[in-house]
Amino acid sequence: VEILTDSPAVLNVRKWVLEMLLAECPASKQIRALAAEYGVTSTRFKVENPDEQCLLCGLCVRVCEEVVGVSALAFGSRGTSKQIATPYMVPNTACVACGSCVSVCPTGAMKARIDLVRGDVSQRTGGGHAH
Numbered sequence: 001v002e003i004l005t006d007s008p009a010v011l012n013v014r015k016w017v018l019e020m021l022l023a024e025c026p027a028s029k030q031i032r033a034l035a036a037e038y039g040v041t042s043t044r045f046k047v048e049n050p051d052e053q054c055l056l057c058g059l060c061v062r063v064c065e066e067v068v069g070v071s072a073l074a075f076g077s078r079g080t081s082k083q084i085a086t087p088y089m090v091p092n093t094a095c096v097a098c099g100s101c102v103s104v105c106p107t108g109a110m111k112a113r114i115d116l117v118r119g120d121v122s123q124r125t126g127g128g129h130a131h
Contacts, residue, residue: 015040024052072096
């Protein structure tokens with residue numbers, strides 16, 4: 001069995017997926033750089049939020065629950081309103097400000113959202129971002 005990873009059909013699908021990712025998180029430097037590698041500089045799909053960086057991959061939710069064991073993050077809402085949030089959309093004191101969610105985030109979106117988890121993290125950790 002021969003597996004082709006760089007055939008025209010595969011490259012076409014990659015470009016299509018990158019266009020969709022650009023529509024979902026156009027502010028992500030990582031997504032824009034990867035798209036540029038494949039010659040994708042714009043998307044034909046509707047961009048809802050031009051400042052969005054989050055892919056909704058769920059890695060932050062999983063690391064918080066499965067590795068750290070505190071479940072301070074969850075998926076909030078459903079459908080097109082789905083987002084990474086805290087349970088019940090309120091600051092969560094279960095967060096230990098370990099920064100695991102920030103370190104696993106493939107787009108850097110959690111760096112901008114870490115304060116949403118526990119409120120103002122700098123007041124609880126002695127300043128700066130959680131690492």
